[in-house]
Amino acid sequence: MNCILLPVENFSANTAKINDLVQVDHVNNILDAKVGDTLKIGQLGGNLGTAVIEGIASDSIELRDVQLTITPPAKLDLTVVLALPRPKVLRRLIMDMTALGVRNIVLINSYRTQKxxxxxxxxxxLDEFVLEGLQQGVDTIAPRIMLQKRFKPFVEDTFASLVTNRSIVAHPYGQQSFSEYxxxxxxxxxxxxxxxxxEGGWIDxxxxxxxxxxxxxxxxGPRILRTEAAVNVILGQWLL
Amino acid sequence: MNCILLPVENFSANTAKINDLVQVDHVNNILDAKVGDTLKIGQLGGNLGTAVIEGIASDSIELRDVQLTITPPAKLDLTVVLALPRPKVLRRLIMDMTALGVRNIVLINSYRTQKxxxxxxxxxxLDEFVLEGLQQGVDTIAPRIMLQKRFKPFVEDTFASLVTNRSIVAHPYGQQSFSEYxxxxxxxxxxxxxxxxxEGGWIDxxxxxxxxxxxxxxxxGPRILRTEAAVNVILGQWLL
Known part of the structure; x- marks a missing residue:
């Protein structure tokens, strides 16, 4: 958690309140913060900034001197269409794509996605994983996430409206490498x-x-990566 | 597991034997393979290729027609010095760096590494995680892994001999971006x-x-990533 994001209703003039127990626990036990310390905070959908701890209770933290003057980093001009992965890796994938700044995420069905x-x-x-990703990546703007349970209708209808002349599908047996592309x-x-x-990729x-x-x-390239690793390797191109 | 790697002692003329129970289980239950099916295999430290299943027992699988004619992908000309991460993420980090083809990995102590x-x-x-990474990335050559429990002596002695004029340290507060570099x-x-x-990065x-x-x-860039994501984002530059 590299910043603590609060919903707009937790702000009032230049004070704010942390009442999410995960965040309260983070401030108390991970940051080990005390009254008078400055925290990095942000307003969900708004700006980033700082606030000073005014008071700490077991289930909430009062903040004063709220300053929200930093605009969040720009979103990537990018839609990721991801075959729904194993639940175990879904959390980390959503967190990572959010932290990387992907604007739109579409989770779709595929032959190798188990029902x-x-x-x-x-x-x-998903909202919880997005919040984790925003707080990791120091951003305030959530990606838009769509769920598409049927591959063919989605690809033939909605997808057609998303495709531009700059659209790729990662495929170990593609003719062209990403760098050639x-x-x-x-x-x-x-x-x-x-x-x-x-895992297992797309079918023909x-x-x-x-x-x-x-x-x-x-x-x-010839090396086959875990979905999580592949997502970060590919999307890293937008950061570097 | 995108190939099954066997140690040299499991080969004899053009036959081989799988007797690692994780691999046997993978062939039986994930690949759902039968006698007569062809498997992608490799020899640890040697070539990649194929073999045909000759017989399946509960704890071993006999292979025939072993063909090991494909050289593994080249290793990256790269040493990664990684502050020892949380045990929970160590497995995935070693797997990913191995699958990506890193030649040398040094796990070192750092201020933010808990004792x-x-x-x-x-x-x-570690050997187990390396094997997983090789079988994921379709490679046969293990990276060399060094453990260095003391930061300062390592950096002043061994490290000095590893540093070239092409050495970087990832640091969110570096003056230069990786792309500028x-x-x-x-x-x-x-x-x-x-x-x-x-997690938490290096101290000054x-x-x-x-x-x-x-x-x-x-x-x-301004986005702070989980160690795992950062490793894949940065090392992705060597693949793409």
Whole structure:
């Protein structure tokens, strides 16, 4: 937690209140902060800044001298279409994509997504993972997340409206490497849409359908990475 | 597991045997493979290739028609010096760095590494995590891993011999961004040594000591990433 994000209703003039127990615990036990200490805070959907601890109770912390003068970092001009991964890795993936600043996230079904993943209680906790990601990445603006349980209708309808001439799908058996793709498209910049498969990747049918809509299959070399690692490796191109 | 790696003693002429129970379980229950199916295999330290299943027992699998004709992907010309992370993330970090092809890994102490991390039973399991990483990344050559429990003696002695004129330390408060660094050093290529902190990063004293030995502090933008995400984002530059 590199900043503590509070909803707008927790602010009043230049004071604010922390009443989320995870945040209270973080301030007390991880930061080991005391009355008079300055905290890095932010307003969800607003600015970043600082505040001074006025009082600490077991379930809430009062803040004074709230200063919210720093605009959050720009969002990446990027939509990530991700095959719904195993619930266990969903939290870290949402956190990481949020911390990296992805603007839109679409979780879709794929052949290699097990049906049970869509019943996971983790799917009801996406807001929590987004908050963790924002507090990790020091940002205040949540990504927009869409869930799409049916691959074909989504790709043929909604997806078609998202695809630009800068859309790729990560595929170990793509003809072109991502770096070749970047060289060829250097005049238009980085892709605005990236599709990334779950463990085991996309099946040929899915690649064909995505390619038909205008996505270029690109590979990242002979090494096959865990979904989490692949997402960070690929999206790192937007930071570096 | 994108290939099954076996030690040299499990091979004999053009046959081989899988007797590691994790691998046997993977073939039986994840791949759901049958007698006559072809598996992607590799010899630890040797080549990659294929073999055909000859027989399946509860605790071992016999292979025939072993063909090991594919050389593993080249290792990255890279040493990663990583502050020993929380045991929970150590496994994934070692797996990912191995899958990415890092040649040398140095796990060192740092101010923000808790002493208890050095007592973790996970440290005795590094070979296991390396094997997982090789089988994930489809490689056969293990990285060399060094453990260095004392920061200052290591940095002043061993480290000095590792540092080249292409050495960086990731630091959110570095003056230069990684992309600026790359532009300035484009004629000599990517760094050969990268230092990455644990959660909370390096303290000023550590940065000063590393810089004194010739490491350039570089940042990757305003967003602060989990160690795992940062490692993949930074090392992704070597793949893409």
């Amino acid at each position: 049970s993943y869509w019943q996971s209680p983790m799917l009801a906790r 970047r060289k060829i498209h250097s005049s238009v910049g980085l892709p605005s849409l990236v599709c990334i498969g779950a 049918y899915e690649i064909a359908l995505l390619a038909e809509q205008g996505c270029t299959p690109v590979h990242i | 208890s991390y050095w007592q973790s039973p996970m440290l005795a399991r 790359r532009k300035i050093h484009s004629s000599v290529g990517l760094p050969s040594l990268v230092c990455i902190g644990a 004293y550590e940065i000063a000591l590393l810089a004194e030995q010739g490491c350039t502090p570089v940042h990757i």
